[in-house]
Amino acid sequence: TSRQGAITAVTNYSTPEASFSFADTKPTELFGCNVFNDNVMKDRLPKKVYKSLKKTIEDGAAIDPSIADTVANAMKEWAMEKGATHYTHVFYPLTGLTAEKHDSFISPDGSGNCIAEFEGKLLIQGEPDASSFPNGGLRATFEARGYTAWDVTSPAYILENPNGTFLCIPTAFISWKGEALDKKTPLLKATQVVNTSAQRILNIFGDKSGNRVASNAGPEQEYFLIDRNFFFARPDLMMSGRTLFGAKPAKGQELDDHYFGAVPRRVLSFMMDVEHELYKLGVPVKTRHNEVAPGQFEVAPVYEQSNIATDHNQMIMTTLKSVAKRHGMVCLLHEKPFAGINGSGKHVNYSLSCNGHGSLFDPGDNPHENAQFLIFCAAVIRAVHMHSKLLRAVVATASNDHRLGANEAPPAIMSIFLGEHLSEIFNKIQEGNSPTPTSTGFLKAGVDTLPPLPRDAGDRNRTSPFAFTGNRFEFRAVGSNLSIAGPQVALNTMMAESLDFIADEMEAFMGGDESKLNDAVNKVIKDIMDKHGQVVFNGDGYSEEWHKEAVEERGLPNLRTSADAIPELSSPETVEMFTKYGVFTKEELESRKEIYLEQYNQAIVTEAALVTKLAKTHILPGAVRYQKELAETCAAMKAIGVEFTTGTLEDLTAKLRGMQSANIELEKVMAAKPEGDVEEEAKYLCCTALPAMLEVRKYADQLEEVVADDLWCLPSYSEMLFIK
Numbered sequence: 001t002s003r004q005g006a007i008t009a010v011t012n013y014s015t016p017e018a019s020f021s022f023a024d025t026k027p028t029e030l031f032g033c034n035v036f037n038d039n040v041m042k043d044r045l046p047k048k049v050y051k052s053l054k055k056t057i058e059d060g061a062a063i064d065p066s067i068a069d070t071v072a073n074a075m076k077e078w079a080m081e082k083g084a085t086h087y088t089h090v091f092y093p094l095t096g097l098t099a100e101k102h103d104s105f106i107s108p109d110g111s112g113n114c115i116a117e118f119e120g121k122l123l124i125q126g127e128p129d130a131s132s133f134p135n136g137g138l139r140a141t142f143e144a145r146g147y148t149a150w151d152v153t154s155p156a157y158i159l160e161n162p163n164g165t166f167l168c169i170p171t172a173f174i175s176w177k178g179e180a181l182d183k184k185t186p187l188l189k190a191t192q193v194v195n196t197s198a199q200r201i202l203n204i205f206g207d208k209s210g211n212r213v214a215s216n217a218g219p220e221q222e223y224f225l226i227d228r229n230f231f232f233a234r235p236d237l238m239m240s241g242r243t244l245f246g247a248k249p250a251k252g253q254e255l256d257d258h259y260f261g262a263v264p265r266r267v268l269s270f271m272m273d274v275e276h277e278l279y280k281l282g283v284p285v286k287t288r289h290n291e292v293a294p295g296q297f298e299v300a301p302v303y304e305q306s307n308i309a310t311d312h313n314q315m316i317m318t319t320l321k322s323v324a325k326r327h328g329m330v331c332l333l334h335e336k337p338f339a340g341i342n343g344s345g346k347h348v349n350y351s352l353s354c355n356g357h358g359s360l361f362d363p364g365d366n367p368h369e370n371a372q373f374l375i376f377c378a379a380v381i382r383a384v385h386m387h388s389k390l391l392r393a394v395v396a397t398a399s400n401d402h403r404l405g406a407n408e409a410p411p412a413i414m415s416i417f418l419g420e421h422l423s424e425i426f427n428k429i430q431e432g433n434s435p436t437p438t439s440t441g442f443l444k445a446g447v448d449t450l451p452p453l454p455r456d457a458g459d460r461n462r463t464s465p466f467a468f469t470g471n472r473f474e475f476r477a478v479g480s481n482l483s484i485a486g487p488q489v490a491l492n493t494m495m496a497e498s499l500d501f502i503a504d505e506m507e508a509f510m511g512g513d514e515s516k517l518n519d520a521v522n523k524v525i526k527d528i529m530d531k532h533g534q535v536v537f538n539g540d541g542y543s544e545e546w547h548k549e550a551v552e553e554r555g556l557p558n559l560r561t562s563a564d565a566i567p568e569l570s571s572p573e574t575v576e577m578f579t580k581y582g583v584f585t586k587e588e589l590e591s592r593k594e595i596y597l598e599q600y601n602q603a604i605v606t607e608a609a610l611v612t613k614l615a616k617t618h619i620l621p622g623a624v625r626y627q628k629e630l631a632e633t634c635a636a637m638k639a640i641g642v643e644f645t646t647g648t649l650e651d652l653t654a655k656l657r658g659m660q661s662a663n664i665e666l667e668k669v670m671a672a673k674p675e676g677d678v679e680e681e682a683k684y685l686c687c688t689a690l691p692a693m694l695e696v697r698k699y700a701d702q703l704e705e706v707v708a709d710d711l712w713c714l715p716s717y718s719e720m721l722f723i724k
């Protein structure tokens with residue numbers, strides 16, 4: 001069987017020769033060597049051009065088109081010295097993937113030879129054929145053109161291939177009418193709006209410097225690795241990214257012997273290779289370790305400004321996949337490749353920061369800074385409560401649904417963990433009391449004289465979807481395979497709205513009298529806690545009681561599935577907020593809703609087709625052969641007059657029949673799928689198709705437990721997870 005072939009191949013695997021050694025090339029030398037970064041620009045651009053470009057990068061000033069030719073030429077020279085023949089505008093369409101279209105630098109010179117050139121206009125704007133990217137009805141096909149626009153704030157870089165290299169230019173992808181067709185455009189807008197609103201608060205607190213407030217992200221990327229041979233023997237993994245069949249292994253993760261254990265050496269070579277590639281691209285990957293499930297690992301970079309962090313996370317995902325191949329493995333980024341075993345998430349550590357303050361979610365060293373910190377936290381409380389449905393919607397995919405609420409990842413109910421100390425402060429202010437000393441002795445008085453606040457949130461709470469962790473919030477509901485752009489677009493815009501609300505309130509209360517600052521802080525926090533305090537929850541987010549309490553007593557929404565959540569992208573509240581800030585138009589939101597629902601539907605339709613097919617072509621044949629063997633043995637025994645119990649045969653036959661009728665039922669369900677309305681289709685697939693698929697799986701997994709091992713052709717969970 002393909003399974004036995006895979007096992008043999010895996011057992012014969014031998015480690016490839018190392019292609020580099022960190023002993024020869026230090027990470028410090030390597031870091032950023034393939035990036036057209038500040039040093040390179042300073043070196044290669046005329047001073048005036050460099051200064052103008054820098055202004056655009058740092059202050060968001062408009063690009064001066066007259067410098068484009070000079071920059072393009074410098075980029076081309078630099079790239080060609082590094083072996084580049086082509087350039088590509090890299091963009092991030094709504095598939096969540098990274099897209100590229102290559103053009104060579106070469107142009108015929110009219111006399112039979114060619115020259116290498118790269119004009120400024122080609123740097124600034126590209127025109128990929130956009131018709132095959134999802135657009136959700138934004139453009140009719142006859143005008144299905146889009147263009148890519150150079151994102152000056154994310155540096156160009158070089159990607160290597162054994163035969164040469166190519167220059168990559170990060171871009172935004174926009175329709176000719178100006179609608180965003182990608183993940184980057186709204187992110188750039190949202191980082192601007194949160195800057196403006198945060199400035200207002202800083203102003204109220206007396207900081208008139210106008211220093212730019214940036215949003216930052218530190219995404220912790222989880223992934224699985226399995227040997228490539230197993231992958232190719234599992235059509236379900238290949239086609240849908242997850243196993244649609246597979247009995248639970250005798251040994252799962254119960255023993256917790258994988259988490260933070262020694263990294264298997266084959267995997268360590270892979271990790272070092274990944275880091276080697278990422279260092280060259282200037283991606284500051286910092287930590288690596290085993291994760292909870294067997295075969296599961298994590299890589300996390302040092303946090304960076306949102307736009308860069310997002311591009312870098314895309315690079316991390318592509319690098320993980322491509323390097324895995326070199327090591328004879330496949331990297332699975334799906335949120336739930338194996339049922340019953342921990343899935344993969346991508347905790348997005350989120351903060352706002354500013355020169356002169358550091359993280360605005362970091363309690364300061366004096367009462368004034370503390371009060372400002374409490375205001376920024378209050379803005380988070382209000383934002384998450386008001387837009388919890390949107391926060392659920394931006395992490396909604398067919399694959400992430402298998403993970404959320406599955407006792408390993410936060411539930412679909414959005415709440416905030418503040419930790420005991422911080423909650424106590426908010427509660428006291430809400431009650432109108434001055435905070436009093438606690439056993440830890442850090443709290444002595446009201447906001448006006450708050451002594452240093454604790455920097456540690458106290459106990460770590462792993463069950464909260466949105467947790468304060470000392471100087472940032474950790475959004476844990478994001479899926480491993482998701483672009484982190486969407487969550488940050490939502491967070492930044494929600495924060496902008498909340499900060500503006502608070503600024504309005506405080507300004508009205510103070511009426512220009514700075515001595516009223518502390519009273520204004522107290523009042524705003526009290527009001528926010530009265531209206532939105534129920535979103536704060538420090539307990540066990542996995543527990544049954546919480547689900548009940550959250551929904552019944554606190555009125556928090558529980559959008560269990562993507563079919564429930566995605567439509568929120570165009571709810572009146574969401575549309576109002578995004579249009580107010582110019583981050584999305586109503587049409588853009590409608591189109592995104594449409595696209596994400598289509599993607600959800602497509603994922604389930606593909607899986608259902610795979611379930612039906614694999615049941616017929618992979619599971620049934622093995623089971624039937626075994627059935628025949630048993631029947632023949634039975635007949636032969638009877639023929640020579642020996643009694644033979646037919647229990648095994650009957651059991652097998654019952655399971656087989658069960659699977660077959662479940663499969664027929666699934667085919668009926670899929671044939672009856674409503675067409676036309678994506679939302680209706682999503683509900684149907686979620687409520688009717690998914691359970692029907694599970695019913696087939698139930699019998700198939702039972703068969704795996706009884707069919708003769710040599711007749712079973714799909715690699716088992718234990719083989720895929722434990723054999724390295």
Ligand code: ADP
Nearest residue numbers: 216218219300301302303349350351359471472
């Ligand atoms: P843990 O697993 O304990 O949550 P990790 O070290 O795996 O922590 O990841 C924490 C992530 O948070 C890193 O990417 C780190 O750079 C990031 N981070 C740290 N401080 C901030 C901050 N102020 N804003 C955003 N991200 C931060």
Ligand code: MG
Nearest residue numbers: 220287298300
């Ligand atoms: Mg971690």
